[in-house]
Amino acid sequence: MCYLGTKRFEGLGMAGKRRLLEVMAEAGVIWLQITGGEPLIDPAFPEAYRYAHELGMQLELLSNGSRLHKASVLDLLVELPPSKISLSVYGATAATYDTVTRNRGAFDRFAEGLDRAVRAxxxxxxxLIITRxxxxxxxxxRAWAKRxxxxxxxxANMSPTIHGTAxxxxxxxxxxxxxxxxxxxxxAGVTFFHADPFGRASICKVGREPNVDLITEGVEGLARLGGIAADLMLRTGGCTGCQLSGTCRVCRxxxxVFQEAKAPLSHYCQHGMQEVAR
Ligand code: SF4
Ligand code: SF4
Structure with a gap:
């Protein structure tokens, strides 16, 4: 159900990661949300995380928690605590969780890591990711979280993938x-930006094109993002001339991506929602 679709483990090596973090620091980034895929499976994560911390960034992690049970991971996060770690939950029992994640033993590892992280x-x-x-x-x-x-x-609302597939x-x-x-x-693109695993900066996780290569262009390239954001927000393409855009519930x-995925209009578009309401 991931908005990234099929993922490959790829991206910058450690030298590139350091360069990207330095460009971000030069740009004045003070809050860095690290996500994935799953960031904690990257062998370079500890070094990159430490370096971002050294550069003075406030760090937040989005993770599936699959590695939190490992002492090496938890020790790092206890030594240099993130301002927040958001963990995805895919079920409340091993049978369901392992089915959703298609990974036998995943629930036990997650529950153990969560327990350790809470105690730390x-x-x-x-x-809570609610699926069929x-x-x-x-x-x-919900009861688990409250406990x-x-x-x-x-x-519960899934998006199409960033590649426009359903x-x-x-x-x-x-x-x-x-x-x-x-x-x-x-x-997006004005007060924050997104950088992909290759160091390409875009306005956000969804609007990835056009983008700016921070590795080759450096911080100066970021000045273009405001103009890119303004263009991407225009109601163009399948939204051109829409009379309902004033009450629309999604950005352009x-x-x-919903239009490219040929998703039912009732999932996102006022035209479809009005049909359902009639
Ligand atoms: S609201 Fe739209 S433009 Fe803003 S971050 Fe979300 S997907 Fe990007
Ligand atoms: S209501 Fe539908 S067609 Fe109109 S701007 Fe929103 S998504 Fe586009």
Whole structure:
């Protein structure tokens, strides 16, 4: 159900990672959210994480928690605590969790790592991922989070992949889908940006084209992102001339991937939502 689609382990080596972090520091980045794929499986993660910390960045991690049970990982996070670590939860029992993640033993490893991280007093919040396969355990997942006294959010609405393909959508649990709030603007590319594993900066995780190669262009290239953001937010392509854009619930980059994936309009577009409401 991942918005990245099929992933390959690829990207910058350690020298490139250091260069990317230095460009970010030069740009004045003070908050860095490290995500993936799964960031904790990268053998270079400890060195890169330490370096980002040395550069004075406030670090936040998005992780599936599959490696938290390892002492080497937990020790690093206890020594240099992230400001927050957000952990995805895919079920409340081994049978369901392992089915959703297609990984035997994944639940036991996750539960052990979560337990250790809680006892280490890391600042954790949980992202409960509600899908067709685990929806029957939604209450049990909420109860688990409450038992641990951890804040949690629920995610049931899946996006198409950033490549504009629809494979995450069938995993949604129809009865758990929620209405997105109306889109009122987003400072992507202005107050924050995204960098992919090759150091290409884009306005956000979804609107990845055009982008700026921070490794070759350095911090000066970032000045172009504001203009790129302004262009990407225009209601062009399949949204051209839309009379309902004032009440639209998705930004243009998100609408574009839904349109490319040929997702049902009722999932994202006011035209489809109005049809359903009639
Ligand atoms: S997907 Fe849209 S709302 Fe989300 S960060 Fe990008 S531009 Fe902003
Ligand atoms: S309502 Fe639909 S067509 Fe109109 S701007 Fe939003 S996504 Fe595009």
């Amino acid at each position: 007093a890391l600042n954790i919040d949980l992202s 396969q685990n929806a029957h355990e939604a209450d049990a997942m 641990l006294r951890l804040p949690f959010r629920e995610y 494979e995450p959508l069938p995993s949604q649990s129809p009865e758990h889908l929620t209405h997105r709030a109306p889109f009122t603007g987003c400072p 980059p998100m609408a574009k």
